[in-house]
Amino acid sequence: MYVTVTSNRSKDVQDAIDREIKLPTGYTIDYGGQFENLRTAKERLMIAVPIALILIFVLLYFAFDSVKEALIIYSAIPMSAVGGVMLLYIRGLPFSISAGVGFIALFGIAVLNGIVLIEEFKELKAKGITDITDRILTGTRNRLRPVLLTASAAALGFLPMAISTSAGAEVQRPLATVVVGGLISATALTLLVLPVLYALFDRKGHFPKMNIPAAATTLLLIFLIPALGHSQDQKISVDQAIEIAIENNHGLKASTHRIDQSEQLIGSAIDINKTEIYFNRDQNNIAVNNRPLNVWGISQSIQFPTVYGAQKKVLQGRSQLAKDQYTMDIRSITKEVSRVYYEVVYWQQMQKNYNYLDSLYADFAYAANRRYEQGETNYLEKLTAETKGKEVLLRLNQIKESIQKSNILLNQWLQSDTAFEVDDIALERIQLIPLDTTSHPVLSYYADAIKLSIQQVELEKQRLLPDLNASVFNGTNNGSGVQSYLGFQLGVAIPLGFGNQKSKIAAAKTGASILVSESTNYKIKLASKYQALQSDLRHFEERLQYYESTGKRLSEETLFHATNAFQSGEIDFLQYTQLLDNAKSIESNYLDNLLQYNLTVLEANYLMNY
DSSP states (O other), X not given: OOOOOOOSSHHHHXXXXXXXXXXXXXXXXOOOHHHHHHHHHHHHHHHHHHHHHHHHHHHHHHHHSOHHHHHHHHTHHHXXXXXXHHHHHHHTOOOOHHHHHHHHHHHHXXXXXXXXXXXXXXXXXXXXXXXXXXXXXXXXXXXXXXXXXXXXXXXXXXXXXXXXXXXXXXXXXXXXXXXXXXXXXXXXXXXXHHHHXXXXXXXXXXXXXXXXXXXXXXHXXXXXXXXXXXXXXXXXXXXXXXXXXXXXXXXXXXXXXXHHHHHHHGGXXXXXXXXXXXXXXXXXXXXXXXXXXXXXXXXXXXXXXXXXXXXXXXXXXXXXXXXHHHHHHHHHHHHHHHHHHHHHHHHHHHHHHHHHHHHHHHHHHHHXXXXXXXXXXXXXXXXXXXXXXXXXXXXXXXXXXXXXXXXXXXXXXXXXXXXXXXXXXXXXXXXXXXXXXXXXXXXXXXXXXXXXXXXXXXXXXXXXXXXXXXXXXXXXXXXXXXXXXXXXXXXXXXXXXOHHHHHHHHHHHHHHHHHHHHHHHHHHHHHHHHHHHHHHHHHHHHHHHHIIIIIHHHHHHHHHHHHHHHHTTSSOHHHHHHXXXXXXXXXXXXXXXXXXXXXXXXXXHTOOOO
């Protein structure tokens, strides 16, 4: 009998099941999963928190040998709980088991400030300061820095956990948020409230009467009421993941900087030699007064003008190669992000299948054990049910580890401060993009590299041309009748040996030939690899079509009829588990083939030069 119950409260669901479902002897219904984990953890927390509070009070009493002073310091606990609850609410974090553990840690840390203040007040009283106001003002002023240091040291220690976005952050953040928020409120309120309480109790000489059970109940309710909130993990689609990776990936940012660097170097194409300013005393040229000439001059040499144009083309070609590399990096990141994303989707689908099996075999194991205890079945059925349950549970734990690993790899590519998770979607086929060798980025890279090699050859040829030199000088004689002599000089620098430059030209031509051969080889490999991938796709396509046309129907029918046959007693448990494994293996094989199909499509769509 199947009963569908729609309710927002688990108690309503339990009441409806108890009211509408009558189970045979030996069968019971248990509520497992996250609901059961939370319920049992809350029960343990309801025991651990009161014990922790009692132990803190006992230790304070042993430390001060005074119920009054212990209770004054104990007031830091509700003051710290206020800050913990408030910061959880502000950050939108729900009350969880880790948050409850954080409250326990917070209570132990929060009393430290009270201990520091009370000890100072007692010390000042022992020194003879009898006026309560002077004692409080002096003690608070003396201990302000230690109190702030005690709280800030603990808060800063938990701060990295509070802002963590790495693996396990969903456990760390609530715990650290509670501690940080509680220490802020406890420190601020302790410096204000605790001195007031100390003054009141010290003047009266005793602690005023109060309803201890009511106060304890109120304190527990403050931090045990679950705070409503939403998870900070953000769900994203594959397109959003690719967009985030392209925006944040530091490897891609490095490629962008390389483009900027190569474009900045284009301005260095015209690299004129340094201008020479010189002075000499010419003894060979005697002026009219038989005095040697003092010669001042300026000289400049440049390469042949066409060399600078050739150098600029080479630098522009290198900039284009950097842009081509950036395009290839984008395609590579797109491929890797898509691959990891669909792996997460695959493992999530596998987890759903095994969650179903785990729940089913857990019920079977319990029922088989009860039937064995009542003598309705043999030990073999009980042993088989337990074995199958443990096998499924082990596989389920492995799948959860795979999901966590794939999520870590995905966020490694995204490189964002936010921890992203994959949308809970069905695994579907990826569309195959037809091969286009005319606009393939690697082939474009080779084409630009060949063009750059040709420009490099032209540059080396241009360097065979002579350098040009020009200088202007002025000579003056010393003594009486000073005269000035102006002059200029033009020249060319002709290389006498051409062997060195010819070798560079030949090497540049060889480099161009190498790139042409590599480009042709890549085209051949590209076409061959694409054909091989298409062959793999046809292989996976046949298996997928079998499941979609026949396998899915067989799996559903097998599961339906096997369940009916087992419930009616036509088959035993061993036969039922075998049929159940066969039905679920069909679905698992389909997911395996679908994942391999998608990975093959990704490889075909984003073929790169590996």
